[in-house]
Amino acid sequence: MDAEQAIAPATAPAVRLYKISGIALATVFGSVLAGGLLMSLNYRMLGLEQKATRALQYSVLAIALILAAAFLIPPEWKIPDTAFTIPQLLAMIILSRQLQGGAIEAHRGAAGLMASNWKAFGISLLVMIAVIALLFLAGMAVEFLSPGSLPG
Numbered sequence: 001m002d003a004e005q006a007i008a009p010a011t012a013p014a015v016r017l018y019k020i021s022g023i024a025l026a027t028v029f030g031s032v033l034a035g036g037l038l039m040s041l042n043y044r045m046l047g048l049e050q051k052a053t054r055a056l057q058y059s060v061l062a063i064a065l066i067l068a069a070a071f072l073i074p075p076e077w078k079i080p081d082t083a084f085t086i087p088q089l090l091a092m093i094i095l096s097r098q099l100q101g102g103a104i105e106a107h108r109g110a111a112g113l114m115a116s117n118w119k120a121f122g123i124s125l126l127v128m129i130a131v132i133a134l135l136f137l138a139g140m141a142v143e144f145l146s147p148g149s150l151p152g
Helices: 019-043 049-072 080-109 116-145
Strands: none
Touching: 019 049, 019 080, 019 116, 049 080
16 A cells, blocks of 8 residues: 555544545646646645655646647647547546545545635636736747847
8 A cells, every 4th residue: 555545544634635526626627737736735735745746747747748739739720628628637537546546535534624626626726827827928928039029
């Protein structure tokens, strides 16, 4: 049994873990970055700092790859947004179940508290706003640095 699947009953109620449904909700509204952030917070609550850092790093890498793919696909292909959302959602559900499902169930079994899905939703909205702001700033930088935008 992995460390994340075994929680001491004495410490379990002291932390609030995000449910798989909260991670899925965050992924739908805030991308794989928001879902990964919640997984990272779960690892942190379980005292698994290295796994928390790794979960966040993989989430940032995944969103960077997804955004790069979205920008590289020609607009005339008219790919629906769900073609990006559904794979992210399925991947995060599968990963969170495999990597944290046992720990979450052990936590519940030890009368541990669960974080609200409303809180997960709020975090996903904040992540979404941050991603949109970064995309906007990147777009502004590209526009500013494009050859036709400079005077002279």
